[in-house]
Amino acid sequence: MKDILGLMALSWPLVLLVLIVLAMLIAVPLAIRYARKSGRNKWAWGIGVFLLIFLPVFWDWIPTVLMHKYYCSTEAGFWVYKTVDEWKAENPGVMEGLISPRISPSKQIYTGTGYIITHSLNQRIDWVLKKEGPLPVHRWRWEKSLVDSKTGEVLARYVDFASGNGAGSDSELRFWLHADHCDDWPINSSKYSSFLESFANRDGKGASE
Secondary structure, eight states, X not given: OHHHHHHHHHHHHHHHHHHHHHHHHHHXXXXXXXXXXXXXXXXXXXXXXXXXXXXXXXXXXXXXXXXXXXXXXXXXXXXXXXXXXXXXXXXTTTGGGOOOOSSOOEEEEEOSSEEEEEEEOSSSEEEEXXXXXXXXXXXEEEEEEEEETXXXXXXXXXXXXXXXXXXXXXXXXXXXXXXXXXXXXXXXXXXXXXXXXXXXXXXXXXXXX
16 A cells, blocks of 8 residues: 555656646647637637646746756856865875764754754864755755865865755656756766865875875
């Protein structure tokens, strides 16, 4: 029974979309036929019925897609504010002594629009995750950064955007609004991970080894 209910929950968005399409395929031709018989403008009636069915469900689809693309093109990306070599030069001998804790301590702060999670990568570097959403037009903003815990300086930052429910692979009723990432997220995420690894130390032998 649970499997059947789970399948129904997963398939319901697709069923809804099929019903909407069927309604359009039936209602629009009927409206055009009625307009022809009654001497009315068939284009006005056809478009009017189409919008009457389309807008209640899809009214925010185009704005959501456009705003997601806009923020991905203007605010998303990966930035390095201080390279590993620059940080090592400013902190001579420190890198070799950095050791990651076995259990990484973390703290979570809830904000008005999301939360901030801070993990201690080692004695000097914090890994900070900021999630904001839902923002206008079903937008979610994700930001990851590496911060020098002693100085508060941001060493690198990665920003990405999602739309829809903002919860990764979770299903949602209006799935056409959903986007997990910006288009270039694999490259930016890989760059951020590589930069993080250059400061990480999981074996206690020094992050530079």
